[in-house]
Structures are given as structure tokens and as C-alpha cells.
Amino acid sequence: MRRVVVTGLGALTPIGNNLAAYLEGLQKGMSGANRITYFNPENFKTQFACELKEFDATEFIDRREVRRLDRFSVYAMVAADEAVKHAQLDPEQLDVERVGVIWASGIGGLRSLEEEITYNATSDQPRYNPFMIPKMIGNMGAGHISMKYGFRGPSYGTVSACASTGHALGAAADDIRLGRTDVMVVGGSEAAVTEVGIGGFSAMKALSTRNDDFATASRPYDAERDGFVLGEGAGSFILEELEHAKARGATIYAEVMGYAATSDAYHITAPHPEGLGASTCMRNALNFSGINIDEVDYINTHGTSTPLGDIAELKAIQQVFGDKIYNLNISSTKSMTGHLLGAAGAIEAIACILAIQHNFVPPTINHFNDDPEIDKRINLTFNEAQERDVKVALTNTFGFGGHNSAAVFKRFEG
CATH class of the missing domain: 3.40.47.10 (Thiolase/Chalcone synthase)
Known part of the structure; x- marks a missing residue:
């Protein structure tokens, strides 16, 4: 059976906006929680989340293009780009018919949907943005990544709530093992820190309400844990067939065993x-x-x-x-x-x-x-x-x- 290895990584997280910063955050035990800045959270039971810090999408993507993308797709493209560069993948040196993208998102473009509904609910003449549907649908992370690099292998999204990227990883590794592809760009992105996202999870009583001490609110295994803290961001990894990776002199960071x-x-x-x-x-x-x-x-x-x-x-x-x-x-x-x-x-x-x-x-x-x-x-x-x-x-x-x-x-x- 063909072996699958990891040759590139990319991270955009609440404790670090790239792979090196994420590693440092993990080593130091940083908390990514903050009072919500994307909207006024005063009327919500939960008023904090783990947002990205000092992230400017226009440093990575043209300003006009950013306006046509939901945040989850922006995050996808940034993390995937770091992973592609980390793996030193050159599309011109690859058989792009055998390179695919499987990208996960549990919720997709929630902010775009929320903005359109909110705007048009107060308008006498509803006007929907022609980019609303492409911004909103959850497969667009994979779509934009494949289009950017011209990868013409399998390209689709996986949606299984919080297990979404796990399933993307499994599907991509299977494609390589079965000989359908040689390289797969895999990952997941989420941008659900919105009024609807916070309101919906809060109504389920799923979120911590520790507003007076949000930096320590995410307390797995602690006796006083009271719910999760919503986060945002993206992660990406390049999966590659072992002999293909060796042939191009790639650095191998781990093997996907199962x-x-x-x-x-x-x-x-x-x-x-x-x-x-x-x-x-x-x-x-x-x-x-x-x-x-x-x-x-x-x-x-x-x-x-x-x-x-x-x-x-x-x-x-x-x-x-x-x-x-x-x-x-x-x-x-x-x-x-x-x-x-x-x-x-x-x-x-x-x-x-x-x-x-x-x-x-x-x-x-x-x-x-x-x-x-x-x-x-x-x-x-x-x-x-x-x-x-x-x-x-x-x-x-x-x-x-x-x-x-x-x-x-x-x-x-x-």
C-alpha cells in the first residue's frame, strides 16, 4: 500500500498567525481568548471568543478579492498558501491532474449570510449581493485554493460539524493510498465569531459564560468547566505519497499511519x-x-x-x-x-x-x-x-x- 506523509504545514490561529507563531503559542501555553471585537457583545450571555489577533487579510490577498470572499475562505487561502510554500510545492513542476484539495468547514460563510439577511430585512427593496452564495457555501475554501494553484485533482469540501477536518484528512489520505492522487492540500477553516454564531451556541448553553475571566474560560477537565470558547482560524497540511515526496527532495514532517x-x-x-x-x-x-x-x-x-x-x-x-x-x-x-x-x-x-x-x-x-x-x-x-x-x-x-x-x-x- 502506498504510504502517505506530511510535507507542509500552515496555521492561522488565535495564538499565532503562522506556523512558527502557533508553535511558540503552544510551547508557552498562551490563551487566545479576548472580549469580542467584531461586534458589540453586551447583550449576549457570552461576550468573548478566541479571535485572530492583528490579522490583515490584505497583506495576503488583493483588497478587491477580499471583498468577494467570506472570512472563512480568506483564512483557508492564507493557511493553504503557507502550507504550499512550507512544502516547497511548485505547481509548474507537478502533474496538477494528480494534485487535489479537500477543505473542511463546519459552518462556512456565516458572516456573509448574516450580513445579507440583516441588511435586506430592513430594506424596502431587497438587494442581494451577487457574491452572497459563492461567499457563503462551505465548499468554496477548496474551490478558491484549487483555482489559485491550478490543481485539477479532486476538489471538494467536507461538512461534519467539528469532525469536518478529520474526515477531510481521511479522504485525502485514502485518495493517495489508492493511487488516485500524489499530493493533496488538506485543511479546515472557520469564521463563526458573529452575532448569529455566538447567539446560536449560547442558546444551546454550549458556551462558557465566564465573562469576568475570559482568558481562563476554556478549562478542559477542570471541575468548574462550563462550556467551550468559540474560536476562528484555519490549519492546512500537505499530504504526499512517500516516493513522490522523496523524488522531489521534500522534507517529511510525519507519516499519516491511519x-x-x-x-x-x-x-x-x-x-x-x-x-x-x-x-x-x-x-x-x-x-x-x-x-x-x-x-x-x-x-x-x-x-x-x-x-x-x-x-x-x-x-x-x-x-x-x-x-x-x-x-x-x-x-x-x-x-x-x-x-x-x-x-x-x-x-x-x-x-x-x-x-x-x-x-x-x-x-x-x-x-x-x-x-x-x-x-x-x-x-x-x-x-x-x-x-x-x-x-x-x-x-x-x-x-x-x-x-x-x-x-x-x-x-x-x-
Whole structure:
């Protein structure tokens, strides 16, 4: 079977606007939370989010083009461009018929839809922007990336809530393994910090309301966690067939060993309380990878900081790893970045690859009080990054609707 490796990375996150800055943010345990600046949040129960900091789209994309794009597509193009450059991909040196793009977004162009509806609701003569639909639809991240570089392989979007990028990764790796493509640009982007985004998740009681201490509001595994913090941004990675990567002298950052997807088939938003779908997903990913449980060093969890979700995921990990769970480092980087919804799987896969590259485990910050339901012997990497020789890392992403995905990365050793 053809082997799949990672040859490029790109990150645009609330704790760093490029790959190097994101790595620094993970190592330092930075919080990306801030009071919302995109609109006046005073009338909302949650008044904070993890926004991008000092990001100017016109530094990367022509101003006229920016006006024709929703923020999620802008983020997609910026992260993908960094990954393409990081991989030193030259479209003129590639068979573009065998290069594809699979790009994820759980929500797509929410801001564009919100703006059009708000404007036209108060107008006697509705006038819809002719770019509204192309700005809004979730496949446009893939569309714009493929058009920019002329990549004419498969190009589409995946939508499975917060598991969206996990599924994009699996589909892209399968295309390469099956010989359909040689190179795939993969990732996810999200820009849902809008009035509708905050209002909708708040109405579900999914968001933290810690307005007086928003910097520490994302508290996975803490006894006082009260919901997730909405984030935005994008992550991208270049997947490549091993021999193709070697032939062009590419740097290989990790190998994609395996992937799996399952469904809880339980509830539209709540996880299965015993983590049954999640445990099957991890077990299947490891089995496909040929990785034994005692080979895994680090798990980047879905870990959203919700009362039910964090416990269910740890139960699932315990079912798969048994007593080996005590040998693992486990952490939730959402404690730093917030929850990027459909893009979460992208930046969290990148966190795993950076851990492998730099021999450290990013922390779960904002831990103050032990949860009596959580075994204290589990190393949840609280508050500070830890040095560790990370050879194998596993990442989980779970989405509303019961969607689960898990992927396994390994240090490339030839």
C-alpha cells in the first residue's frame, strides 16, 4: 500500500498567525481568548471568543478579492498558501491532474449570510449581493485554493460539524493510498465569531459564560468547566505519497499511519456517555495503522471544556488503552485556541505533528480544580508544556450529530 506523509504545514490561529507563531503559542501555553471585537457583545450571555489577533487579510490577498470572499475562505487561502510554500510545492513542476484539495468547514460563510439577511430585512427593496452564495457555501475554501494553484485533482469540501477536518484528512489520505492522487492540500477553516454564531451556541448553553475571566474560560477537565470558547482560524497540511515526496527532495514532517470514522448514533449534540463511538474510532484507527497501544506517546483530545464531553472522551480512551493510559501524555489544545469547530481538527493535527517534530507535549492550560470524576493518575499535561520524545501521536475530533474521527501520526524514519 502506498504510504502517505506530511510535507507542509500552515496555521492561522488565535495564538499565532503562522506556523512558527502557533508553535511558540503552544510551547508557552498562551490563551487566545479576548472580549469580542467584531461586534458589540453586551447583550449576549457570552461576550468573548478566541479571535485572530492583528490579522490583515490584505497583506495576503488583493483588497478587491477580499471583498468577494467570506472570512472563512480568506483564512483557508492564507493557511493553504503557507502550507504550499512550507512544502516547497511548485505547481509548474507537478502533474496538477494528480494534485487535489479537500477543505473542511463546519459552518462556512456565516458572516456573509448574516450580513445579507440583516441588511435586506430592513430594506424596502431587497438587494442581494451577487457574491452572497459563492461567499457563503462551505465548499468554496477548496474551490478558491484549487483555482489559485491550478490543481485539477479532486476538489471538494467536507461538512461534519467539528469532525469536518478529520474526515477531510481521511479522504485525502485514502485518495493517495489508492493511487488516485500524489499530493493533496488538506485543511479546515472557520469564521463563526458573529452575532448569529455566538447567539446560536449560547442558546444551546454550549458556551462558557465566564465573562469576568475570559482568558481562563476554556478549562478542559477542570471541575468548574462550563462550556467551550468559540474560536476562528484555519490549519492546512500537505499530504504526499512517500516516493513522490522523496523524488522531489521534500522534507517529511510525519507519516499519516491511519484514520478511522464512526458514529455515536446516540444524540444530536451530546456524546455517548460511555464514549462507545469514540472508543471504536480510536481502536479502528490504531488497528489500521498497525500501531500498538503501548507505542502511542501523546493524544490530542477533542477536549472542548464541556461537562459531558470531556468525561466521555476520557472513558473512551480508558476503554482503548486500559492501564496504558497512565503512560500517555494527554492534552486539549482547545484550552489555548478555543474551539475552531470544523477547523479544530486541522490545527490539532498540526499540534500533533509539531509535538513529534519538537519533542514536547502542548499543555492543557487553565486547570485550577481537580474533577473528582477524573482519575488523578492520568497525565493531562496541566498548565505547562512537557518535554517528551513523541514518536506517535493520535488526535480525536468529534462533531454534533455523533460524528467521530481519529488519526494517527508517526515520526518518519524512512
